Amino acid sequence: MKLRWLPNAITISRMVMALPLLWLLMIDDYRSALWLALVAGLSDALDGFIAKTFDWRSALGGILDPIADKLLLSVCFFGLWWSLHLPTWLVALVFARDLVIVVGALAWWRLMGTFKPAPSLLSKMNTTLQIGLVAVVLAHLALWRVPLVFLQSLLLATALLTLLSGLDYVIRYGSRAWRALGSRQ
Structure with missing residues (x-):
């Protein structure tokens, strides 16, 4: 190798x-x-x-x-x-966001060709917060107790940023696709 x-x-x-x-x-x-x-x-x-x-x-x-x-x-x-250490609604939101992005990328590829993703700052912040949530929950379970109010705040912030990041992808790439398809006609 x-x-x-x-x-x-x-x-x-x-x-x-x-x-x-x-x-x-x-x-x-x-x-x-x-x-x-x-x-x-x-x-x-x-x-x-x-x-x-x-x-x-x-x-x-x-x-x-x-x-x-x-x-x-x-x-x-x-x-x-x-x-049972993360709520169903949050995990569903995280997976739904990722599914929407994958389906959107496949639709882009099918309709317009090569898809070159460009993660936004919002998306990078979302990933960082999701990693932070996982790290804090694991540390809470493995090493020390994290205050419940901090965990709940982190969970809600992660949910909000996940939602906003997903909407950002839909709006940014949806408007790009709309313009590109409109220019073909």
């Missing part, structure tokens, strides 16, 4: 971590789940650092990295919902 593939190998290993992470959450081993999630997060930073430092970026890495991140985050949301 050439060293240039190292970032992709790290990303793929992060994808492989999803299954044991889900299992740990489902058997209520939150301490191990927290450590595995931490390792996955560090591997995300490491593969990005290596790819940028040595200019070992690739098209495959550009596709795999966000998939790995979304896979791990989805596993955490599902596992924490399964063990």
Whole structure:
């Protein structure tokens, strides 16, 4: 294996971590789940650092990295919902947003060709807040008790930003598609 593939190998290993992470959450081993999630997060930073430092970026890495991140985050949301530590309405909102984005991207690809996603600042903030929520809930379950008012505030902020980010995608890409389709006629 050439060293240039190292970032992709790290990303793929992060994808492989999803299954044991889900299992740990489902058997209520939150301490191990927290450590595995931490390792996955560090591997995300490491593969990005290596790819940028040595200019070992690739098209495959550009596709795999966000998939790995979304896979791990989805596993955490599902596992924490399964063990009754996240409410159904929030997990449904998170998954519905992602589903709307995927369906929209597929529709774009079908109607107009290549889809080049460009995450907005709002979307990046949403992802950061979702990761923060998962980290705080895992820390709460594994290490120390976080005040309930803080957890509830973080949960509501995550829900609001998830909703706003989803609406932002629909409006931005919907208006772009509308303009592009209108210019074809």
